[in-house]
Amino acid sequence: MSQSAGSTQDREALQSAARESDAIAVERTLAGERDAFRSLVERHSQQLFRLAYRMTGNEHDAEEVVQEAFLRAYKNLGQFGSRANFGTWAYRIAANYAIDRMRQKRTEEARRQTPSALAEEQEQDPLDLVPDERPTPDRVAGNLELRKKMEEALKELSSSERTAFVMRHWEGCAIEEIAAVLKSTTSAAKNTVFRSVQKLRRALEPYVGARGALQAKAAGAAPEPRGTEL
Amino acid sequence: MTHLTEEQLFAYREGETTQREAIAGHLTSCTACRTELDRMEAVLSALDNLPVPERGPEYGRAVWQQIAPRLPERAGRGWRTWLEPRRWVAIGAMAAVIAAAFVAGRWSKPKDAGSPAASVAQVRERVLVVAVGEHLGKSEMVLMELANAAPPASGQKQINISAEQRRAEDLLDANRLYRETAQHDGDAALADVLDDLERVLLDVAHSPQELTPAKLESLQKRIEAHGILFKVRVVGKELQEKGKTPNSAPPAKESEKRERNKA
Numbered sequence: 287m288s289q290s291a292g293s294t295q296d297r298e299a300l301q302s303a304a305r306e307s308d309a310i311a312v313e314r315t316l317a318g319e320r321d322a323f324r325s326l327v328e329r330h331s332q333q334l335f336r337l338a339y340r341m342t343g344n345e346h347d348a349e350e351v352v353q354e355a356f357l358r359a360y361k362n363l364g365q366f367g368s369r370a371n372f373g374t375w376a377y378r379i380a381a382n383y384a385i386d387r388m389r390q391k392r393t394e395e396a397r398r399q400t401p402s403a404l405a406e407e408q409e410q411d412p413l414d415l416v417p418d419e420r421p422t423p424d425r426v427a428g429n430l431e432l433r434k435k436m437e438e439a440l441k442e443l444s445s446s447e448r449t450a451f452v453m454r455h456w457e458g459c460a461i462e463e464i465a466a467v468l469k470s471t472t473s474a475a476k477n478t479v480f481r482s483v484q485k486l487r488r489a490l491e492p493y494v495g496a497r498g499a500l501q502a503k504a505a506g507a508a509p510e511p512r513g514t515e516l
Numbered sequence: 517m518t519h520l521t522e523e524q525l526f527a528y529r530e531g532e533t534t535q536r537e538a539i540a541g542h543l544t545s546c547t548a549c550r551t552e553l554d555r556m557e558a559v560l561s562a563l564d565n566l567p568v569p570e571r572g573p574e575y576g577r578a579v580w581q582q583i584a585p586r587l588p589e590r591a592g593r594g595w596r597t598w599l600e601p602r603r604w605v606a607i608g609a610m611a612a613v614i615a616a617a618f619v620a621g622r623w624s625k626p627k628d629a630g631s632p633a634a635s636v637a638q639v640r641e642r643v644l645v646v647a648v649g650e651h652l653g654k655s656e657m658v659l660m661e662l663a664n665a666a667p668p669a670s671g672q673k674q675i676n677i678s679a680e681q682r683r684a685e686d687l688l689d690a691n692r693l694y695r696e697t698a699q700h701d702g703d704a705a706l707a708d709v710l711d712d713l714e715r716v717l718l719d720v721a722h723s724p725q726e727l728t729p730a731k732l733e734s735l736q737k738r739i740e741a742h743g744i745l746f747k748v749r750v751v752g753k754e755l756q757e758k759g760k761t762p763n764s765a766p767p768a769k770e771s772e773k774r775e776r777n778k779a
Contacts, residue, residue, distance in 0.1 A: 309722035310715060317692060320587060327583065328576030335575065339568050353583050360587050436566050455560065461532075480526055487522075487559050494562040 308372040315363055323363075327356050330373050334380045340452040341384040343437060351387060355380035374463075381449060381467045388445040432493055439489035443482050450475060451482035520549045525556060645758050648694050648706070651687065652752030655713055656745065658683050662720065663739050667729040674726040684720040691717060709747045716744050 308329070314322035331352055338351035359366075359376045366375055440448060446468055453459040453467065465475035520528075520542060527533040528540075543550050658680050665675060695710035716739055723735055739745065 310718045313688075313718055320584075320589075323587070324580050324584075327580045331576040331579045332571055335571050336568050345569055349579075352579055356579065356583050357586060360583075432562065433566060436563055455563065476532070480523055483526055483556070483560070484522060486563065487556060490559045490562065491555055494558050 312363065312366065312372055315360070323356075323360055326359075326372060326376075330376050331356075333373065334376060337377060337452065337457060338380055338384050340456055341381065341449060342388060343441060347384075347387060347391075351380055351384045354383050358383065378463075378467055381453065385445050385449050385467070388448070392445070435490060435493050439486050442489065443485055446478050447482035447485065450478040451486070454479045455483075519546065520552070522552070522556075525549065525553050529553065529556065644694070644697065645755050647690075648698075648710075649752055649755035649758070651690050651694060652709075652713075652748050652755065654683070655687050655691070655717065656748045656752055658687065658720070659716065659739055659745050659748065663736055663745060665732060665736070667732060674728055675732055676726055677720070677723065677732075678725040681721055681723065681725060684717045688714065688717050688721060706751060709744075709751050712742050712744050713748060716742055 308326060311322045311325045315326070334352045334355055335348055338348035338355075339345065342348050342351060355376055358379050359372075362379075366372070440451075443451065449467060450464050453464045454461070461472050461475050461479070464479065465472045468475055468478065470478070520539060524533065524535070524539060528536065528543075533539060543553065662677065662680055665677070667675065691710055691714050695707055695714060698704075698707040698710055719738055720735070724731070727735065
């Protein structure tokens, strides 16, 4: 227990040291030392890439989001309160830019998509929708298939839903932080997170929820109403 | 029995419900709801395994190389900083030092002074010597106070360092100016000390106002780690002594600077 307390303290000390050196780099950049910005870029690129990739779903877009986020951060550094955390601020810029980019891409794709292509896309093989409960004849292929399904399910989310889900589930952001990026209230942000989870469940449960479903059948649970009464 | 809604289950999973105990109680007795929660968990766990392409340790450098040519030139915010009312006190103090040094330079002007240019350079050197000496003295006091600050008394959880922070912030602008001047004059040793001092002052200025004993100790360790107190004391003393000598050596003491730089 004391060990875990120690490691928490170490982590806090490291985070605090990183924030302090960020603050120094920000001050120096503002004082005209352009190279001081380099340490900020080198320190936060990986984190921003992870967020951008999860939001956009492809490497090329993610890299562009990272670069644009740092360019915007540099241009607006004067507006940044130096007592705040640079990492969080840059993260928010990247999330906002990724949302804009996703929306723009969707609009362009919708414009390009011909009605025949749309119909073709909708004509899905019904067998694809049947959950495969076989005992993994080819585990690798199965994993790849599941990965593809997950990517598709994420793609089906609206840009706000995807942002909310990525920030909450993968990045562990607070609801207030998500609300700030989505420019919404906290209760609306909470709803958006929940909606995204609902949609992902509907899309993915046939592929991953077999264990739970079997358990329910085995227990002979009758389809009872779901409500608020406890 | 009425089952839990999907929203209730999700709020429970996220730890964001006020009915936590009631829901936990329901889950122990309701297999259907427990299964529903398991299914939700299974989907979210599967998503956890969705990989993100690796970016090597050189990625940050690569991003910098991509964006560096596109960064606009920044003029620096020096002038804006100087307009902040809080800085006016510092400006006044610096102006007084410069004026005093200038007057002192005129009064103590040696009769056998060389060319007018040499005399101007000598006055300039004196101004710097006096001003930087005083600046280092003030900085030493702030750092000494922090280095020797006792941890909060029992019953008090935190120690307030806001007064030291304000003084550190005020010293920062002057420090930056002196560092740039020292760099410009080729006094690398002084510039290095001022550079180290600037980092420590920034560190102090950006620390939280209220420090826990652990954080205070960490700040004190950082001050110690730079060895800045010793450096500031030695160089400050040297400059103050030099400032007191009425006919200090001529400004172009390249040999002396070289010696200091070597050291």
